[in-house]
Amino acid sequence: MTTTESISRPATLPPADEMYAAILRRDPDYDGVFFLAVTTTGIVCRPTCPARKPKAENIEYFASVRDALFAGYRPCRRCRPLEPAGTPPEWLRPVLERVEADPEARITDADLRRDGVEPARVRRWFVANHGITFHAYQRARRLGLALGRVRLGDDVTAAAYAHGFESLSGFREAFRRVFDIAPGSAKHVAAPILVTRILTPLGPMVAGANDDGIALLEFAERRRLERQVRTVSKRLETTCTPGDHEWLRRLEAQLAEYFDGKRTTFDLPLVLPGTDFQRDVWAELRDIASGETRSYDAIARAIGRPKAVRAVGRANGDNRVAILVPCHRVIGADGKLTGYGGGLWRKQALLELEARTERPART
Ligand SMILES: [Zn+2]
Incomplete structure (x- = not known):
């Protein structure tokens, strides 16, 4: 079994001890260089956050807030990591608060106008500051909720389960909402790809299968996951829907053996539509x-x-x-x-x- 200590830091970030030292002294030089997510609370912060300092072992580091959102963390209300340093836009605050009050709700342009906020302004701010549109931001929050952030072997599993969406049924429900799945839609001809979540020591994976075999296996926080799901659906002329399948149960068992160092090959049929x-x-x-x-x-x-x-x-x-x-x-x-x-x-x-x-x- 791999330990998460040695692998939980992406190569593009400063060394973990350097980042932790920056957090302890609230060093503004590191603002924007990295963000810290606290596994016990599910919150992502700036290095300069005035909140109580988390223990080093409860921190997951990210190069961007966006990555942290996709991994299922929510932005801290105190240090507001979504806002550019030093310039908190007052006009955007009600919008962000509205998202955080109910991250699953879809806020439409009409909702924004009703709140007296011009949708184009919101879009420009998100694109300029985070490289994503406001709608993509909302999707990221929902996706993060859907995918959860439980890691096997972490002592935070219990805390994470309190999150609600960590349950499989919660995942399915959220997945359905995230991917806009319309059950029974007439244009789908093939049997749907049934999608579930599989926990691994390297984080949750999303797996999909139909009777023909395994069609999807991705690390859950992968940015491109949403696109991959759509590509599979399009290529197989079917839809992805939360569910379970014999192939998925076998996959989960074989992956557990693989991560335990007891398996080097997989004997499962694959569905690989492509050029x-x-x-x-x-x-x-x-x-x-x-x-x-x-x-x-x-x-x-x-x-x-x-x-x-x-x-x-x-x-x-x-x-x-x-x-x-x-x-x-x-x-x-x-x-x-x-x-x-x-x-x-x-x-x-x-x-x-x-x-x-x-x-x-x-x-
Ligand atoms: Zn904070």
């Missing part, structure tokens, strides 16, 4: 054994498209079934980890786990 090129790349990825890595160049050569290294990188990133299609085993030619949709720290943790896991003797 011929993507399918070639994904097939090649599945040939990389646990404990091994390969470069993008090597994959490009193996599929007979030696010049298509960048396209291989894109197809790798478009993989919708993490771990089972082991896109984390592809690294740069120089040995650097390069990117990973679920975050570089997860890629590193998966590779370390696989390096430690004993492979069965070849027969």
Whole structure:
């Protein structure tokens, strides 16, 4: 079992002890450099927050408020991490308070106007300060609620369960709202992809399957998750709906063995709709054994498209079934980890786990 101590900090942030020291002295130089989320309270703060200092082991660090929101945290009411440092816009306050009072409610442009706030102004402020629209912000809050933030092995699990949405039924309900699912909609022809949440030591994953096999497995806080869900739905001409399936139960059991260091391969059917090129790349990825890595160049050569290294990188990133299609085993030619949709720290943790896991003797 991996420990969360060594893997919970993304590579792009300052060292954890440096960040913690900055928090203790409320160092304004670090404002905007990182945000701290407190696992016991579910709140994300600036390093300069006047609130009582959390214990180091209860902090999860983020490079942006946005990432913290997608991971299920809510903005602190005291240090207001959503506002640019030093310039709290009074006019926006009622809007933010309205979101926080009921994060599941959808605030429409008409609602904003009724509150005397011009929707275009709200949109501009969010785009300028956070690179997302107000509607995307609301979606992020709902998605965060839906996905929860429980980690197996954390001693905060009990606190997290008090959150309400940590229950599976709460997750399903929230997922349905987040993804605007219209049950029984006539345009859907194939059986729906049933989607559930699977807890892992690296954070919650969202998994989807139909009778044909596993169609989706993503780390829950992944920014692109929403798009991935829509892509699967579109490609299979079906919808994603919260539910359970035999394949999902087997997946959960096999993932538990994998994270326990007792499994190196998965025997589950996969549903991988994509272009011929993507399918070639994904097939090649599945040939990389646990404990091994390969470069993008090597994959490009193996599929007979030696010049298509960048396209291989894109197809790798478009993989919708993490771990089972082991896109984390592809690294740069120089040995650097390069990117990973679920975050570089997860890629590193998966590779370390696989390096430690004993492979069965070849027969
Ligand atoms: Zn705060």
